[in-house]
Each structure stands twice: as C-alpha cells, then as structure tokens.
Amino acid sequence: MVLSCGGIMGNKISKKERILRYCIFALFILYIIILLRITLFKQASMYNLFAAIGASERTISIIPFKSIFDMISSDISLMRILENVLGNIIIFIPFGLLLPIILKKEYKIIVLCGVIFSAFIEIIQFIFGLGSTDIDDLLLNTIGVIIGYLLFITIKNKAKSNLLFLVSVTVLVFISGSITLGILFVNNTDLFLISPKETTVENRELVQDFIDTPNYLSGKFVEVKDSMLTVEKSIQNATEQREFLDIEITSESRIYVCYDKIDYFFNTISGEHQRYEQISYSDFISNESEAFSKDNNVVIWSLDGKKVDSLIVIEWVE
Numbered sequence: 001m002v003l004s005c006g007g008i009m010g011n012k013i014s015k016k017e018r019i020l021r022y023c024i025f026a027l028f029i030l031y032i033i034i035l036l037r038i039t040l041f042k043q044a045s046m047y048n049l050f051a052a053i054g055a056s057e058r059t060i061s062i063i064p065f066k067s068i069f070d071m072i073s074s075d076i077s078l079m080r081i082l083e084n085v086l087g088n089i090i091i092f093i094p095f096g097l098l099l100p101i102i103l104k105k106e107y108k109i110i111v112l113c114g115v116i117f118s119a120f121i122e123i124i125q126f127i128f129g130l131g132s133t134d135i136d137d138l139l140l141n142t143i144g145v146i147i148g149y150l151l152f153i154t155i156k157n158k159a160k161s162n163l164l165f166l167v168s169v170t171v172l173v174f175i176s177g178s179i180t181l182g183i184l185f186v187n188n189t190d191l192f193l194i195s196p197k198e199t200t201v202e203n204r205e206l207v208q209d210f211i212d213t214p215n216y217l218s219g220k221f222v223e224v225k226d227s228m229l230t231v232e233k234s235i236q237n238a239t240e241q242r243e244f245l246d247i248e249i250t251s252e253s254r255i256y257v258c259y260d261k262i263d264y265f266f267n268t269i270s271g272e273h274q275r276y277e278q279i280s281y282s283d284f285i286s287n288e289s290e291a292f293s294k295d296n297n298v299v300i301w302s303l304d305g306k307k308v309d310s311l312i313v314i315e316w317v318e
Helices: 002-040 046-052 066-073 078-090 093-103 107-128 135-158 162-187 281-286
Strands: 198-202 217-225 228-233 244-248 254-265 268-279 297-301 310-316
Touching: 002 093, 002 107, 002 162, 066 078, 066 135, 078 135, 093 107, 093 135, 093 162, 107 135, 135 162, 217 244, 228 297
Parallel strands: 198 268, 254 310
Antiparallel strands: 217 228, 217 297, 228 244, 254 268, 297 310
C-alpha cells in the first residue's frame, strides 16, 4: 500500500512538473511577442502595426558604447540615459532565465541564442526602418541574457527539488512580468490600444465647406482692435522666431468656436469630442463673447491673405 501511494505521488509530481514546463513555455512565447512589440513595433498602434515600417530614419552604430557616451555628453537627462541602458539589459533577463528550462542547454548555447536573437532584432530594425541599429543594444541585451542565466543557476541551486524550482521560476516571471506590463500600460498605453481613437463632431455642417481645405494661418489669438486681428503665428520648429501677424476681420467674415474636449486613458488620447458654434462679428469685435479668451488657438482661412474669410477659435473644454 505504501509503495502504491508513493508511486501515485510520484506520478502527481511528474504531472505537476509537466504542467509547469508548459506554463513556462507559454510565458516564454508571450515574452517574445511582447519583446518584439516593444523593439520592432513601438511606433505603431496595435490596430495598425505595419504602419511602423519605414517610419524611422535608418541609422547604424558599430562602435561599442559610442551612443552611450554621446547621450552622456548631450543634454539628455540622466534618468533617460539610465532608462535606455537598464531597459536594454532588463528586457533580455527573461530570455536567459527561461530558455535554459525550455532547451535544457548550457551557458554558452543560451548566450549564443541571446546574441543571435538580439542581432536579428537589430538587423530587422535597419532593413525595415523600425529604429536605430546600435551595437550597444546588442551588448546590453547580451548582459541581460547573462544575468538571466545566473538567476536561473541561483534559483536552481537553492531549490530543494525540481518542482520547487519550476514553481519559483513561474511565480517570479509571472509577478515581475505583471508589474512590468502594468508600468508599460500606464506609461506607454498606446502599445496596447487595439482600436483608433474615436472623434465625435457636432455641427460639422457649419464648417463643412472649408474645414478640410488648407488654412492660411494658425496660431494664438492675441487681440482684435479696430477690425484688425492680431495672431501669434504657430512655430513649426526651434529655428523659427516669434512672429505677430495682423489680418483684417470684417462683418462678412464667418467666425466659429470649436469646443474641443479630449479624453485620456492614462497618458494616451482615447477619444475627442468637438462641437462647432457660430458667433456674431459684433460679439467677436467687442470681446463680449465668453466663448474664448486670450491665447486661444485660432485657425484662419483667407483667399487674399489680407482679410479673414473664415475663422475658427479653439476652446479647450476640461
């Protein structure tokens, strides 16, 4: 009877180990998918992944640690540098921790697999314009694989049984992975969006005839005095100087307010609501309208560049 119980117990343990190995294999596949998402398709939303192809300028750096030294010598913050360096290391630690369990291979094979996989990512980034190709990334990724393998050895040596070892690895990967995904979800929500943002527009028919045509001027409303509207022109790049432009606004000018409300899901825009209303020329000139105030964004359409044909004032709604 004792032998029978022992045999049954042994089979139970064997089944548990098999199940845990399946779990670890599933976690590894999920990890690889997330890794590719972060490294290759971080510039595109889930619903349009291939939009990232060719989105980045192809760059390559083959001098070890050059990009790190360039970041240190530039104006990039220390936090951003640490995020880049530590991120490239941490993201490959699960590779060195889980792959030995799946392949049952030794240190050199695991590290070689890590180097090959990291190099594959860098090459794909360069071929398809998915990001910068940098030997520093390869070196840091390899360090991550080595740390992962050392963690694998440490847990295996301290575990009293193979079952306890598999449980420890599964729990560790699940908890740390959940925390990492939570951080990514909050700080990089767009990585997980499965549908484009929804834009709801009310009374679009008021501006239908010109809203989709190129505008003459956009910027900030400064003042209106004696039928002259002063606008601070929008700056498109850091080399442009602040410029104030005057344009005549007449009783024939069509004036609208766009009430714009943006919905945020963590730090990502998830939806937008716009509502157009027309206001009278007299209200605009006298500044009696409460629909807008100084520094509101304005968009102007003008055929001759001298007088306003159509004007939209953007009013952000909390």
